[in-house]
Amino acid sequence: MKIRWNHRYVQLGVTAFLVIAASILFYYGIFHMKSLITGIKTFFGIMAPIIYGAAIAYLLTPIVNFLERKIIFPIFEKKRNKALQKKGRKVVRWICVILSVFLMFLVIYALVMMILPQLIRSIMNIIYSFPHYVSVVENWLNSVVEKGWKLNPDMISQINQYSSRLQEYLTNTILPQMQFMMKNISASFLDLLVFLKNFLIGAIVSLYILADKEGFVAKAKMAVYAVLPTKWATFLVHSMRFTHKTFGGFISGKILDSAIIGVLCYVGTSIIGTPYAILVSVIVGVTNVIPFFGPYLGAVPCFLLILLVDPIQSLYFLIFILILQQFDGNILGPKILGESTGLSSFMVIVAIMVGGGLFGVPGMIVGVPVFAVLNAAVWKLIGRSLDEKDMSADAEFYRDIDCVDPVSGKVLPMPVKKSVSKAQEVTVKAEKNRIWSGAWDEIKRMFTFLVKFIQAKYIGFRLKQKNRRRRRKNRL
Structure with a gap:
């Protein structure tokens, strides 16, 4: 018996089956989340x-x-x-x-x-x-004792x-x-x-x-056009090309940028005589792959490592690494990467925090290009929706408008602020000055009271110490 898929009852039956199956899967996912996460981790492990x-x-x-x-x-x-x-x-x-x-x-x-x-x-x-550090601390303690610094009994008990x-x-x-x-x-x-x-x-x-990378790409296209309608398949193919362009350009550019920074760091640390120049340069170059936070993540352990060997060189290294990162962020990075991501500084920080929180260090590296692709996809959908409504897709257009009239569809401009006379401006300014001067007087009174309170407490503490010393002398 041949199934007629165009029949109304067959379509209703398939729809009902899919809805029930989706409901069961949703129920299992909600109430068996641990088992689901364990299964996903096992699958990714395999x-x-x-x-x-x-x-x-x-x-x-x-x-x-x-x-x-x-x-x-x-x-x-x-x-x-x-x-x-x-x-x-x-x-x-x-x-x-x-x-x-x-x-x-x-x-x-x-x-x-x-x-x-x-x-x-x-x-x-x-x-x-380490024994040298211990001897230094020991000599310092001995010098403290030799100078005759006496500790209070309360301090000794603490x-x-x-x-x-x-x-x-x-x-x-x-x-x-x-x-x-x-x-x-x-x-x-x-x-x-x-x-x-x-x-x-x-x-x-x-x-x-x-x-056989071309063969895999061809088979993937064939599967997409076989499963999806032609319109959506073409949209998906174009989206994947854009993803590859953004993702690949960012990763390859960042690797090249980090390699150049590592070489420059080695040259600079060798010139100023920093200890462990190769180790420090490799750490700085590798961590530079992480956007925004990477240079600081690499510089902190290197600074501490150099500080244990030579404190003066650690300061030189800190100054050098700040100059190097400024050069990378303002000159080298924009030359190599350009505006490949299209993300603002705020979105870059959000991408790094979310990616690092979900997937660790790999998430911090990959988070920026992934967010760039998602950001481009969202704005493309927004632009298409605005085109269907015959509205502008330029953000500058919406700076000077108030809203769109839902009945007529006309753009309403921003309401004009009422002009204020000079006399009113002087009155408002005088009122603000009066309020600020009153607040400042209250702050000064509180500060004066706090200083007097601390002085009184300190004087009382000193008197108690003198009384204790007198009592000890009398007992002796």
């Missing part, structure tokens, strides 16, 4: 190598395209004096893909080899310098009380948590191993994605 592979392939696509179009293809075509066939292009593609992945691992290896020795050296220096509390805190709180801390360290080590495993599998997956 798909992590595929997600990593897609992300690696997306980041390496500009490198593969550059190697193909600018280096490998011209070399082969010059030797053969003709265009490559399909098999030759496939071989060239695999060569470019393998070279780009090899270049990625080479960069990762170089960064690790630059950071790891410097990090180990800095930790060892801190460990070796010190004894706080020391006993500190001992109880260490015994009852810190020591029981050591086992929990060791569990967290072992769990973090296992998470690192899982990440490395997923990353390696993702690198292998990225080889196949890059080798």
Whole structure:
């Protein structure tokens, strides 16, 4: 029996089934949210190598395209004096893909080899310098005692009380948590191993994605046009192209900007003689990928690390890094990125906070381009809605209007403020001055009373100390 999908009762039955199924899913999602979140996390954990592979392939696509179009293809075509066939292009593609992945691992290896020795050296220096810091504190305490600074009995009792509390805190709180801390360290080590495993599998997956990236794009278009109406499919294709342009331009531009900042930081720190110049430059360059907050996140630990070695150099580094970030924010960044996001400073901060709160550091990096795409999509829908209503899509048009008459559809201008005479202005100004002068007099009275109160308390405290000293002398 053939089902007639155009029949009215069949359509009603399918609609009712879909509504009931959606209601059941909504009920399950509301009252079993933990199970749903656990299932989503499990799914993403299984798909992590595929997600990593897609992300690696997306980041390496500009490198593969550059190697193909600018280096490998011209070399082969010059030797053969003709265009490559399909098999030759496939071989060239695999060569470019393998070279780009090899270049990625080479960069990762170089960064690790630059950071790891410097990090180990800095930790060892801190460990070796710790007795020196202890001796400095000990000498300072001895000098305090030698100068004859006497502490009050109340102060001595408070010190004894706080020391006993500190001992109880260490015994009852810190020591029981050591086992929990060791569990967290072992769990973090296992998470690192899982990440490395997923990353390696993702690198292998990225080889196949890059080798046939045009095929994946063609199949995705075919699926979109098969499922959606032609109008909405075309809209989705254009939206994805805009997303790729915004997202890819921002990520590649930010990586280039961070690399330049890292090199400039190394040159500058080497000139001023900053300790751990390579480590500091790598940290500043890597954290610079995070928009807005990244430079400060990288500068703070570097400043503290240099402060432990040489306080004067830490001040020089702080001044240098402020100048470098001003150069990046006002000159280098706009030259490389331009207005690629189209977001205001407020929206950039919101994007970073939301992305970081949801997905951590990766969310802080990706949040700005994602918000840029969503912002462009929303304003495109707003513009289309305004065009349907025969209204302007320019924001400046709405600055000088009051509202639109719902009956006639005419634009009503802003109401004109009534002019105020000079006499009224003088009266209002005099009234404001009177109010402010009265408030200032009250503030001065409160401040004077507070000063007198503190003086009285201090004098009373000094008299009590003198009386205590007299009583001790009389007892002796």
